[in-house]
Amino acid sequence: AQTVTQSQPEMSVQEAETVTLSCTYDTSESDYYLFWYKQPPSRQMILVIRQEAYKQQNATENRFSVNFQKAAKSFSLKISDSQLGDAAMYFCAYSYNTNAGKSTFGDGTTLTVKP
């Protein structure tokens, strides 16, 4: 079974600094997809960034980038120039393209941004 582990329940960062959130996963599949979702206190979840496992190049979206280490099954999220609006719960998620359509989410990391 696929599992996703986020080992940091809480993280904090000073505004304008950089923070990295960790995620590891376990799978026997070779082709899959990884995501980071953000859930602000208002609770509506939105996509931050995604990565296709067959692509070696790390995905980047503005201030957000990932460090994807396929062999190590690691998928960390780096937030540069942290802003107050980045404060939220961040979830790492895994999915692969089967009929079951199952997505597996980690338990989340709560990020606090200090002014």
Add this chain to the structure above:
Amino acid sequence: GAGVSQSPSNKVTEKGKDVELRCDPISGHTALYWYRQSLGQGLEFLIYFQGNSAPDKSGLPSDRFSAERTGGSVSTLTIQRTQQEDSAVYLCASSFSRGFYEQYFGPGTRLTVT
């Protein structure tokens, strides 16, 4: 366009009652997901629909839980004989298709069983 909507936003029910939770996905999205999120916890996958079909129902916690989707659009999650451990936020998401595609989440239904 309109996002994913869920109703009701909050539901308080007595133990043993049945409840129905509704999800309206984004128009044109063929994939629809239901998740359960307990307070401060991660998301527990419940079920996935491709069109009106749910190929795998093994994520549903017990036989008191059922879900259907009609017309490739609206979905309802029904919980029969609710128990206190069913209290959680139930999230619905839709996407263009499964796998790589971004899931768009609704605001959730907070269910409290007293």
